[in-house]
Amino acid sequence: MPTRRRGSWTSSRRPPGVRHPHAARSLHAAQPPQRSRPSAEARARAEPGLPTMTCVDMIFWYVMAAVAVVLLVAAVTIVVGRRNAVPPAPVTPELAPAEEPTGTPAEPVEAPADAGAALETPEPPASRLTRLRRRLSASNNPFARGLLGLLSADRLDAEAWEDLEATLITSDLGVGPTDELITGLRRELAVDGASDPDRARKVLRTELLTLVGTEADRSLRVTGADGLPGVVLVVGVNGTGKTTTIGKLARVLVAEGHSVVLAAADTFRAAAADQLQTWGSRVGVPVVRGPEGGDPASVAFDAVERGIAEGVDVVVVDTAGRLHTKTGLMDELGKIKRVIERKAPVTEVLLVIDATTGQNGLAQARVFAEVVDVTGIVLSKLDGSAKGGIVVPVQRELGVPVKLIGLGEGPDDLAPFEAEGFVDALLAES
Template identity: 65%
Template sequence: MDPISLIALLGALVLVFVVSGIALYGPPKTRRRRDLPPTAPDLTDPHRGPGTDTLEAPPATAPEVEGEVVVETVPEVPARELETPTEPRTRLAKLRARLAKSNSSLGRGLLSLLSRDTLDESTWEEIEDTLIMADLGVDPATELVDRLRERVRVLGTRDPQTVRDLLREELIAVVDPTMDRSLQVERADSDPAVVLVVGVNGAGKTTTVGKIARVLVAEDRSVLLGAADTFRAAAAEQLATWGERVGVETVRGLEGADPASVAYTAVERGMQEGTDVVLIDTAGRLQNKKGLMDELGKVKRVAARPLSPEHDSLDEVLLVLDATTGQNGMQQAKVFSEAVNITGIVLTKLDGTAKGGIVVAVQRALGVPVKLIGLGEGADDLAPFDAAGFVDALLAEQ
């Protein structure tokens, strides 16, 4: 067989085999990619199941964009129930009862001495010493004893009730009921009343600011707090917490910011919003640190700048004093008064031992009245000071 015929024969055989394979096995399958695993369902959408390709994200969760600031939509939460302070007379009555219970040793001591069969020189000296140990001060104690001694001699009485009445009258006189003890918190035209609260660390200053805010809110006044203690983040947090309890906002700055700038911003915002009272808390200052006291004076000056020309000073500068510090507290009071011109005093922790005489001593030293007293840590343990009520509590019989 010639070569050409052989090639033709082989080609025919190959064609036969190809046709036979197609007949037996069908056309060849095309190669495909390895299948990917099915897409996992979106568990956040109850309507999406296996095999669902795409769903649009719920529009409610998308942030709103304002300029370059992204503001996330936060679901509304129910408003918390605001606290309501007890009525002032109720608070004052409660404080008098506590004062009578804790400080009654002073009254009992004086009445016991005055009830002796013989009121000799030694007895009168003991009475004077008792008053001095109660932080009344040497001069006020001497004056009180001299007047009381003369009245008892002139009347020639030893009747316990009469002597007690004479002691009550003299104590009220030395406490001085003629002083104006009202808080100056009346709004003046377009300006809010501005109250600056100062004092050393540990006297209860920030707590006092919160309690004053409670009282003012109970009187239907709008209040704004200024956290000018920028040295302790905890102080600003504590003040803001007090504000939240009675629905009052707090202006605060970054930790370490200029305290004067915070005070200025608080007063400025109070003017813009028509607030009745702006209460400004300050850092606790060590009375022997002149630089810090100078800074406190700056806070006072700067806080008054936004006010109208006819109202260019603060309405109140309250000094918070711990009643248990005795003569050390007196030194603190004098330094603060020189730095910021104190207009009123808040005595805290007056529920300690028989130290009620500090009321007289601090008023004599500064020439300004005790306006508020605190007898505990409770939210309502702050009340207006009343001279007659205070003395009655000291002399109350148990």
């Protein structure tokens, strides 16, 4: 066993820098232990009376302060608004001592009538005929210009006849009526190739009157029988001016002394009922209307019921602008007529045709005639139209006369159609 020397097992010499273990312990014992700085959480636990606020706590309290400010501002605003909304207490004026009556009491003063409620007075139909004839004769109508050009020619050659034929066909007179007119003029006017303008005018007038027809009954059947009102059903496609024509027709009837009720059975177009309401209010005519998209037959039925209850003379029924290619809507039109006739007979079925549509208007007339028994035609927009010749073929196609014509946008620019007045307007000197 090795001999232990003092301070080491092997050697008394130690490497430099190495202390004796007992010396190290003595040093540690001599120096007090070093304490580290406590953290914030440790200090908080050591001192419970002084809590420490974290970042989350600070954000929370900032948000709560902002909410409190917003609520305070809102409360102040509400209080101020209510204070301003409260009207001031009325001040009761001091009453003067009552005077003794010294004479007869004053008559009561009536409230002034509302200027907007004043009713218009429609122009009588007789006085508007002259104005409409003058407007028709002054219109730039190729139909009229072609005829007047023929009359102004000193000599009628083959080229002049061909030009006249082309003008008449372009004016929608139709091939058949054009051939008849040309044949009659040739027979009456051709004398050695020359023509007398005065004689030509007379012959042309006679031939045109024959085509237009002077024997047809063009009166409107607007009165019913057995105390029932007459019912006028107005049909036509969109764009023909149907609703406007109904408004003008109401003015014609009022001017003739009839009492009228209008039925806004065009429930598929919201503006139609409003438009009809405006027309009726101008002349004091009531309008029966239903909800948008409602049953048109129900509206027509209600209007006839009201007409019977109030004892009116005429009920005029507006219908939707049905295209002649839509079979379902055309069937609906037949339903309206059948429902109306449960209460009162339909005395007139007026078909409104835009004079500018020409032969297309004739196609419309054919289909409408198959659904309802059309009894009369209304030609709208006849002024300045190149399609004035449509009067003849549409009458021949349906076998019913043109009864009303529209020659302008004014409220009284609708008048009864007169064959002689129409022809004379075409042949008038411009």
